[in-house]
Amino acid sequence: MTALILENARIFDGSNEECAEGMSVLINGESIEEISDKPITSQSARRMDLAGRTLMPGLIDLHIHAYASSVNLQRVATSGHTYNAAHAARMLGHALDCGFTTVRDIGGGDWSLATSIEDGLIRGPRFFYAGRIVSMTGGHGDFRPMHVSRHDEGICQCGESNVFSVLADGVDECLKATREELRQGAHCIKIMGSGGVASPADPIWMNQYREDEIRAIVGECIERRTYVSSHCHGAEAIRRSVDYGVRVIEHGTLMDAETAAHVAKKGAYVVPTMAVIFALMEEGERLGLPAVSMEKLRSVFSSALSGMEHMRDAGVKLGFGTDLLGETYIRQTQEFTIRREVFEPVEILRQATSGSAEILMREGELGCIADGAAADLIVVDGDPLKDIGLLAASGEKLDLIIRRGEIVKDRLSN
Template sequence: MAFPSIASAQGTPPLETEVLFRNVRVFDGVGPSLSGPTNVLVRGNHIASIGPQVRSTSGAKVIEGRGRTLMPGLIDVHVHLTFGALTQQQMASPDLTPEKAGKAAAANATGTLMRGFTSVRDVGGPIFELKQAIDSGRVNGPRIWPSGPTISQTAGHGDYRTPDEGPRRWTGKASRAELMGAGYIADGRDEVLAATREALRFGASQIKVMAGGGTSSDYDPVDVTQYTLDEMKAAVDAAEDWGTYVTVHAYTSRAVRRAIEAGVKCIEHGQLLDEDTLRLMAERGIWLSSQNLVESTDAMSPQRREKRKPVIEGQARLWPMAKRLGVKLAWGTDFLFEPELNAQQNAYILRLKPWFTSAEILKMVTHDNAELLALSGLRSPYQGKLGVVQEGALADLLLINGNPLANVDLVGNPANFSVIMKDGRVFKETT
């Protein structure tokens, strides 16, 4: 699990004793309006107090808000920081080393933070070493809720083997993808239990299981259902014994219904779901973590572009129907093997505009996404409240030039963020 390898260190900003944001208007992550002019005092890595009369002690760092908007840091709950930093050709190249992959992943993490995303959920891939590097201050990046290696059946969405790699069961050789921590191929209840426990052993905050076909994999059509109920339940049982949950990659109603029966708490994607299945999810309190994907990009293979068509067609129907039925909704980007897309991370938030108000969008990418992160319980790597500007919450904050409730396009361009604070540290400050 030593892939990627993080070799170089970056300078981490100091943690001030106190930081006072003076004369700001607050979007608290929940309400549909801004506060009146007020002050927000950060002490250490927490929000200590909020109010127009709040003052700092002598020697505190003061940031003049001048009426600008202070809001929670953005949260993306579906990223692949390593896979999103490399193309498929780079991943398959024999010249790829842990050092090269680590450098690309670290740069991706730093860029993510500097776009205002202070927390992410990495739902598949080599991530544990990068997370440790960020938490120790060797790399600047967001808080990471890691899944680590995905868990897939043979010929499933997470079967990343090349054509010349045989099955481990008969050859005795793990695939290159398994050795780099990309995913585990596990068949049968016993292997799924072992794979889940291995991921938890390395620090997974939630478990990612492949429950259906995908658009970026070679062997499985999008419509197929993956894992038997007993196999799926094995992952859920092992995760729940550790106080956390399973989220699954799935598009179709058949795959999602089996996952729900097994006890899964979150569905990734879901663009092909029908109304009855979404209603079931709403009744059971199952999260839907979905995206707004584009039809194609220059780097996309013809096969992937073709497999993607029904997913693209389904998402315009999914979002408004899920909203109407009261499904718990979360948002993420899911950039995979197309590094050029990373710079568009903020702009992808704006793809929610056809179906949600500005206030609903901002709440989803802050408070609501934080609620999904909290589902990891004691396995959450960062204990404390996120996604809100409230006394006692962790100090992950953005100071924005303008009012994003009146013009949500402001969050689509990180140039509009004059201050980016994560865990009480100021990573960006401009006048």
């Protein structure tokens, strides 16, 4: 791979609001080798003049479901793995074109999909996956309609697992399920800590899993030097999850001020997912979201933005996620404009870069521009610190995208 020098760059490094002007960056292989305010000498490197454009770390989406080929998850279960994998390829390619050089599949993604990306069979971002979500029977990971019994065919494998989750009840089953997902390369383990929108049999307000079950899963992950992430909407579910050792809360939609302060004190993280809520409110019925799910969706929609306001006021550490299902994947960058209702552009940029890298336990490697960091970079035509909408244009304002040191989009050389 030929070395590459990016010249005359205005750098947002993933953290600092002040951007250095007139900078040069040397990429050698998959890493950043040198950053300088003076021209970098090289006889063999390719040179690209950014002409003052903003160079920043590649974006990170911490909450995707690559195999979610429909908003109706029962339909996903019967679509077949080939169909779902085809959707994943389309979705991941779109994410890369939007500037997302890293994603975390937090339910369903597996070793096979990760290897397909690594080997170049599928065009996509770096791919972290949590494997199948660990859920209690009747929890948010149990998508069987209420009339379906344990051994009805066509919905799941005897009620024990589906595309996105595995059902486990009691400490021993939870330990076995956790160990199996970690054995298959899961980056972390996700549990269902509350009711959810897409599942038919559990109210949003329902707390899920007992303390001993959650602590057992957390303990197993600590032994593997990783962490537990918990799907939670309600405030009580959030509090008990972090009290029992969960490191990351997914959604946190019904967060109140007291709970936000508690989460911040505990040092836990939250990954809000606004894009999916707004997308399904607008398109859910048309796309086949069941009526029971639409009803639950409406119950959380009105509190979504105020929940993020409580997180902001309490100083909760936040990541960036979208959670888009089916055809709504094309709305991935709308998360930026929705968050703009609550946060300043620099806060959102940190959430989508260095903050998310910290959640991935990859700080200093991803989500930053620094010596020795990964060469995952995007070039923005304009200043996203003033106009976050530049990142909300589905890649239209990105002139260059680099993943692992390889140029995957180039409008500067044309």
